Amino acid sequence: SAPARAPVAFPASLAPAVGGPGLFATIDTLADLDGFDPAHVDGVGLVRTEFLFTHAAEALSEERHLAVYRRLLAALGGKPVTLRLLDLGGDKALPGLAEGDPAAVLGLRGVRFLLAHPDLARIQARALMRAAALGPLSVLLPMVTVPAELEAMALLFEEEAARLARQGVEARLPPLGIMVEVPAAALTLDLFPQAAFFSVGTNDLMQYLAAAARDNPAVAPLCAGAETAMFRLLDHICASARALGRPVSLCGDLAARPEAAGRLRALGFDGLSVPPGQIEAVRAALAGAAPNSPPGRG
């Protein structure tokens, strides 16, 4: 029989309204593990797996994936780790598999790329399910636009889970959540009851909301100017996630800006995931923004 589905590991155990959002680390490379003390965070909120592999042969090796995921879980010592499926295409390249192509920002990237390359997706899914048997691991799908993409990826995981079971390989179906970084998804979270959790990617969400490339300094002021639109959408996202009873966190660069911590806390996010170098600044800002903190701080 197929392996049992693991309970949601991230971050359902946290109590947002009372204690404020949990604080999670964002990891791009294994070297980032040296930048923080796992004892001082609630877990890892985002692993950008596309940066863990330097060339196609690595990314096509199930054993290589598994070795890296094992190391991440071991380093976190039992705390939850949320890994994102390869977000290839667009600005993110992996030599031999996907070349960097700014035009693909509106094309085959993220989950679209993976569904177009199911052999690659199956390798990563198998390794993630084998790792999920070893610790609290959740999986995020990048660039989801419509529910059919989540349904197709969930089916792919279930097929590989059944295959692993037939092969006698220990594995577990992890909770599958989606990145909320495409406006169409952000406005329709109620159509995603199959998602175990949500994580907002404000870097891409802002790029698509303001029609302003995230890496083009000439249009950077538009992203600042569109902040009102962004916060209205964040409010809608948090309310929709609450209505569905699903945890919602924020893992875009906005989470790492201490001056935004008070507003993000007030919106009711369950977790913020930030690069190791920003963890302490965001922690201090969240503490300053707590309802019972002394006036004049945060």
Ligand code: PEP
């Ligand atoms: C985002 O888009 O905000 C995000 C967290 O993903 P990435 O920066 O890797 O595109």
Ligand code: MG
């Ligand atoms: Mg993104």
